[in-house]
Each structure stands twice: as C-alpha cells, then as structure tokens.
Amino acid sequence: MxxxxxxxxxxxxxxxxxxxxFSGFGDRGGATAFVDGISGASLTFDQLEDMVDKIAAGLAERGIAAGDVVGLFAPNTPYYAAVFHGVLRANAVVTSANSLYTPGELAHQLTDSGAKLLVTVSAFLDRATAAAEQAGLPPEAVITLDPVEGHTSLIDLISTTAEPPAQTVGATDIAxxxxxxxxxxRAKGxxxxxRNLVANLVQxxxxxxxxxxxxILAVLPFFHIYxxxxxxxxxxxxxxxxxxxxRFDLTDFLRVIAEHKVTYVYIAPPIAVALAKHPVVDQYDLSSIEIIFSGAAPLDAELGRAVAKRLGTRVRQGYGMTELSPVSHSMREEDDDADLNSVGVALPNIECKLVDPESGEEVGPGGRGELWVKGPNVMSGYLNNxxxxxxxxxxxxxxxxGDVATVTDDGVFxxxxxxxxxxKYKGYQVPPAELEALLLTNDRIADAAVIGVRDAEGEEVPKAFVVRQANADDLSEDEVMSFVAERIAPHKxxxxxxxxxxIPKSSSGKILRKDLRARETATG
Structure with a gap:
C-alpha cells in the first residue's frame, strides 16, 4: 500500500x-544571517553573499572548475556557510567531512571523492595535512579558514579582485x-x-x-546533512x-540560547537527556524557545515529554537519512496531541511503502515493514559504488x-x-563492518563481529565479540578497546x-548478527 x-x-x-x-535578500540584506554564539562574529545576508562570490572567484583562480570536489573539514562557524556556498558558486562540489575523523578516515574520503582541495581550521591542521598527504594532495591544497603561516587562508581567497566564474551548474548537477x-x-559518498537539496528545503x-x-541554534554539525x-x-x-x-558544551549551549533568545533548537536525543535531567538547566532563561526538534536517532516519548514540561516548550521529532537529503518525515509543529514516539507524516511530494523484509509483501496500517521512500529528495546513488x-x-x-516502521490510518509513521x-551512537553512524575489518588487523585476534547493544543510559553502543588467536589467551577487553580507540574517530x-x-556465520560466510543479538538477550 x-x-x-x-x-x-x-x-x-x-x-x-x-x-x-541567493536570489535577492530584499530588506533582510542588512539582517544577521549567521552569528557565532561563542565569539559573536557575524555575517549579514549581504556580507554572506559578497563573501560567497569572492570565495568562488578565489577558488577559480586556484584552478577549481565545474565538477571539481572540495573537502570541507571544519567546525560550525559563519564562515563554514560562506565556504560551502562559495564552492557551489564556483560550480564545484562540496564533500563535507566529519570533524572527528582521524587522518586515515579523512584520507579515504578525500581519495574516494577525488577532492582537489581541503578547507580546514588551524585546530584540525595536523589531521588535515596528514590526510591530504595520504590522499596524494600537495601541501598547497590545504586551505585554512583562520590565518596559518604557510597556508592559503580565507582572507587570501576573498582578497581577490577577480569576478566569480559564470554559473554553469543546473538542478541535476551534483552539489x-x-x-x-x-x-x-564502510562510509560511501x-x-x-x-535539486535534491532545493527539494528538501521546500518540502x-x-x-x-x-x-x-x-x-536557529546550530550546535549539530554542518558537515552532517541534518x-x-x-x-x-x-x-x-x-x-x-x-x-x-x-561543539556541544552544556553550559555554553544554555548560555547561548539565553543570550541570543534562540527560538528553534535542533538536537539529537543525547542533548535531550541533559535538558531533562541536569540541574544547571534551571540557571538559564530558556523561555525564548518555541520548538525543540529532535532528529538523527529515535527520541523516547517519555524523555521528550520531560523536556517539554521542564522548559515549557514544544518537542517534536522527525526522520531522515543522508540519502534523503535528509528529511522524509516530520511531526507537525502545531499538533500538540501528536504521539511523540512517532516521526510524524511524510513531507510533501513523498510517497512511502512498508514492505515485509522476509516475504517482500507490502503491509498496511497495523503491520510492520521496512520503510521505502520515494520523492525528489532521494539521492542519485552512491559514488563509485x-x-x-x-x-x-x-x-x-x-x-x-533499512528501518522498520508502522503507520496509522492517518499516515503517521x-x-x-x-x-x-x-x-547509531548519539546520532552518529557506526558501521560494524568497518570496526570488524579494523579488529582483524590485530594479529592477536582470530575473528570478530560487532553489533549494537544498549548501555545503562539506553544509548546504542558498539559491542565487539572477539575470538582470540591460539597464542593470545592474555588479550584483555581493555587492550581490544584501546587498539580500536587509537585508530578511529571517538564516536566509533x-x-x-x-x-x-x-563467530556464528552462515554457510556463505556471512556473520549471523541475529544469533549474536539473541545471545545478548539471553545473557543480558
């Protein structure tokens, strides 16, 4: 159905x-478009547009042409938005990288995407330069947002007197x-x-x-599609x-909301836990908040209601994926009687099916099935895959x-x-196959499998089932965890x-994760 x-x-x-x-800002041209909640640095809409054009011209002078890929490896600042749109204005493509990435993880993305430049900040420079070297990029390919001796900076880019290139990209080109x-x-481009991005904004x-x-408070990272x-x-x-x-720091988060009179706060569920339970929340005036919107991972209804009651505001949630640009479902802001366990209804221009993963049959209201989504926000595909x-x-x-859902007669999912x-750990993706491949590089580990389990706070965390090599009986849990931690981003x-x-496996050699989950249930 x-x-x-x-x-x-x-x-x-x-x-x-x-x-x-950027089709004309009218009387909003002089209004603040972005402001750094910590430093106070800001850009008006007119300043943003001017900077975007300058960045596009500066990139073109450095050889960036239509279809070229530029990596963006930086935390949230007003200048992240300027560089992002400067790259697009140069007819090029942005590949946004997780700011927690190790050099190896970043190098994989740069190589796979074919990036020609990498824009970063001084605080990330060690990782950025190491990744660029691994990806075969020359030192001059690393550009910094803040001034760093020996590197082209944002100031250098916008100092150009050249005009931005003629726009040649259209709706169907990669953004x-x-x-x-x-x-x-493993992570895929x-x-x-x-058109995907424009569609989702309109939807x-x-x-x-x-x-x-x-x-709008933007504490969740711009590198993430959310x-x-x-x-x-x-x-x-x-x-x-x-x-x-x-970055998220609870005290700064609360102070910024109070000082800037923030009205829309977008979060992931771990922030909701702090808002519901931490005593410091009561020290700040958060009365400006109109909506707290949760995404990236499921929000428990009881937790959502606790936040709403404590702050005297409305809490809503939605659903999406990077592959959906990202939003496909959202609760109605005005619907105070909505089921907070739900993710709401499909956005305009979207149609969905629920399909039984075993039989392939479509299911209707009351049934459970994998959620299939169709609409103008659906990706073109995975790069090189x-x-x-x-x-x-x-x-x-x-x-x-890949998510199983139910739907009501009213279309609420x-x-x-x-x-x-x-x-999904704190809203971040953790692919088991990547961790398994890493574990198998340890010569004291014979085999390994990874699944998600719940910790004491209800958060999904990676658990490794490990088979020791015959001569490694003394391999400890701490040693395994340290081995992984030294080689991968913290959230993984x-x-x-x-x-x-x-490790239980099928006849074809595939890990039987359901058996591991059953084992976990039986022993947990």
Missing amino acids: VVRSPYPDVEIPEVSLYDFL VLPYSSGTTG VILTH FGALTGVNTESK GMTVMMNNGIHKRATVVTMP PEATAITLDADGYLHT TIVDRVKELI KVRVVEFISE
Missing part, C-alpha cells in the same frame, strides 16, 4: 542551490558528497544534486514555522538568523531505508526496529568486548 503525504505537493524550482538561496554508511558497510519548509523573526539542510541552508532559505556553536546503489535504490525509485546493521569506539570461541 502506497502512503502519500497528507500535504499537497509543492513546486520544486529547477535551479541550482545557489540560485535558489554535495556527504559520506554515509547507508544500510551497511552520497550523491546529492542541487521541509512547508511544515516548519521558521521565519525572518526566528533564531545540520547542513535543516539549520544552515534552511536558515538562509527562511531568511532567519542562525546561531552557530563549534553501483552495487550498493542497486541494493538501496530500486527500479521504481524507492529508497530502501513510527520507527520500531532496524533491518540494517548500522549502529568499541565500548563493550566479549570473548567467544567462534
């Missing part, structure tokens, strides 16, 4: 993202290559076109109350003010999300389980280890 959005379709302009967002693990495996914009009077679309680009689209933070694309995107244009192997760390005699 096909379930369509209860909202009428919206018109999707057939233009580039730059043309869509960004964020990296996602999809339903399984997600091909999102200008999500039809449900949100963000307007020119709104102040921050990129819902905070950074939606702020420009709605001509609202976006207040940036480089036709096999993964074929698994995820079918011939009819439906993206198979609830995510109830997961088909895919991906672990193995946090629980269990030694077993054999």
